Amino acid sequence: MHRVLSGIQPSGSQHIGHLVGALDNFTRLQGQGQAFYMIADWHALTSKYESVEEIWPATQELTATYLAAGLDPKQATIFVQSLVKEHAELHLLLSMMTPLSWLERVPTYKEKLQNAVADLGSYGFLGYPLLQTADIIVYRANRVPVGEDQLFHLELAREVVRRFNYIYQREVFPEPEAVLTKTPKVPGLDGRKMSKSYGNCIYLRDTNAEILEKCTRQMASDPARLRKTDPGNPDICPVFEFHKLFSDDATVQMVNTECRRAGIGCFDCKKRVAEAMIRRIEPVREKIEGHLARPEDLQDVLRDGSARARAVAAETMADVRDAMKMPAL
Numbered sequence: 001m002h003r004v005l006s007g008i009q010p011s012g013s014q015h016i017g018h019l020v021g022a023l024d025n026f027t028r029l030q031g032q033g034q035a036f037y038m039i040a041d042w043h044a045l046t047s048k049y050e051s052v053e054e055i056w057p058a059t060q061e062l063t064a065t066y067l068a069a070g071l072d073p074k075q076a077t078i079f080v081q082s083l084v085k086e087h088a089e090l091h092l093l094l095s096m097m098t099p100l101s102w103l104e105r106v107p108t109y110k111e112k113l114q115n116a117v118a119d120l121g122s123y124g125f126l127g128y129p130l131l132q133t134a135d136i137i138v139y140r141a142n143r144v145p146v147g148e149d150q151l152f153h154l155e156l157a158r159e160v161v162r163r164f165n166y167i168y169q170r171e172v173f174p175e176p177e178a179v180l181t182k183t184p185k186v187p188g189l190d191g192r193k194m195s196k197s198y199g200n201c202i203y204l205r206d207t208n209a210e211i212l213e214k215c216t217r218q219m220a221s222d223p224a225r226l227r228k229t230d231p232g233n234p235d236i237c238p239v240f241e242f243h244k245l246f247s248d249d250a251t252v253q254m255v256n257t258e259c260r261r262a263g264i265g266c267f268d269c270k271k272r273v274a275e276a277m278i279r280r281i282e283p284v285r286e287k288i289e290g291h292l293a294r295p296e297d298l299q300d301v302l303r304d305g306s307a308r309a310r311a312v313a314a315e316t317m318a319d320v321r322d323a324m325k326m327p328a329l
Contacts, residue, residue, distance in 0.1 A: 001034060002032055002033030002034070003033055003035075003036070003140060003141045004029050004032070005035075005037075005136050005141035006026060006037060006038070006144055007038030007040040007081065007135065008062060009040045010039050010040070010044050010058035011048070011058060012054075012061075013203040013205045014203070015194055015196070015201035015204065016186060016201075016202050016204065016277065016280075016281065017183075017188075017194040017195075018065075019204060019280075019281075019284065020183045020245055021184070022147070022181065023065070023066070023070075024182075024183075025145040025179065025181045025182070027069060027071060029143070029179065030071060030072065035075065036309055037079075038079055038081050038135060039059050039078075039079070039081060040081050040135070041059055041081050041082050042081050042082050042087070042131065043132075045124065046122070046124050046125045047125075049122075060298050063078065063298045063301060064292045064298060065288055066078055067291050068291060069284060073301050073305060078301055078302065078305040079305040079306040079309040080305075083302070083310070084306060084309050084313050086310065086313035086317045090313075090316075091131045091133075093324065094160055095127065097163060097164065097167060098163070103127060103129060103130060106129050106152060106153065107152055108152070108153075129153045130156075132153050132157065133153075133156060133160050133161075136157050137157065137316075138317070139309070139316065140173060141176055142174045142175075142176055142177060143176070143177055144157075144176045144177070144179060146180065146181070148185070151178060154178050158175045158176065161174070161175050161176070164323075170319075170323040172319050186241075187238040187242070188201060189201070189202070189218045190220050191220040191238045202215075204281055204285055205289075206285075211274055211277055211278055214274075215242075215270045215271070215277065216267060219239060219242075221237050221238065221239050221269070222236060222266070228262065228265040229262050231259075232259040232260060232262070232266070233259075234259050234260065239266070239269055239273055240255060240259070242277070243255050243272075243273050243276070246277050247273060247276040
């Protein structure tokens with residue numbers, strides 16, 4: 001049976017990139033074996049260690065977003081990372097046998113270090129890919145839904161698994177395999193990858209008016225198209241990328257044809273894509289608000305899911321301690 005593990009940091013409202021990238025993938029996979037979806041609050045501490053008061057409200061909002069996107073607690077285990085202490089124990093044990101150079105060569109480490117707003121020069125930030133490894137293998141997950149930017153992290157997990165199994169001469173962990181999202185990259189309003197750190201996002205809790213305003217006033221378009229009468233090139237236009245994600249096939253075909261012959265202006269094109277986004281986002285937003293209005297139900301989901309997750313993780317850790325000849329009194 002397949003076992004799936006993935007998670008998202010509770011770092012504020014989720015944007016449309018999370019919806020069509022991660023969350024749609026999570027929902028699709030929840031009926032294909034055992035699925036574990038984590039609220040990665042320890043990972044959030046790597047950048048929010050000085051603003052910890054933000055993490056629990058963000059955890060509640062992310063739980064509501066999971067449910068609104070279609071995750072079903074009866075089919076998937078939704079849990080909080082910090083409530084399963086076995087993640088930390090396995091991370092500690094793996095840190096004893098993982099070469100430092102493996103962590104230092106992670107591509108996102110230096111990139112995020114250079115572009116960070118907060119001070120990330122901590123052991124926790126250096127070691128977070130190894131904690132990700134522990135997150136995955138403590139459930140012996142063999143399928144991990146990830147984006148392309150996380151593939152190196154997953155390869156690190158595979159290397160650590162091979163090293164552990166070899167050193168301790170026990171096949172404790174399977175090597176996890178990536179399940180790539182169908183939408184590897186969602187452009188932001190400025191044409192770069194959509195990211196909270198860039199401030200170029202359309203959020204799932206944005207109102208319809210805010211979505212329309214962001215699309216028509218802020219969204220980048222074909223830079224060579226200066227006038228409405230100028231023919232455009234959808235192949236290089238971020239607006240067309242949004243159409244392919246949110247509009248129906250007929251609209252996509254119409255925009256592709258009419259833009260090239262200047263039959264549709266950029267404002268009208270952006271308005272149409274805003275309307276398509278609203279049709280997709282509005283019901284999700286309404287469900288998020290509905291779940292947030294019932295915080296006790298959210299806590300029940302997290303309490304039950306974390307208990308189930310810990311039972312599975314405890315079984316793994318019993319095998320890890322046995323392989324490492326550690327006492328079990």
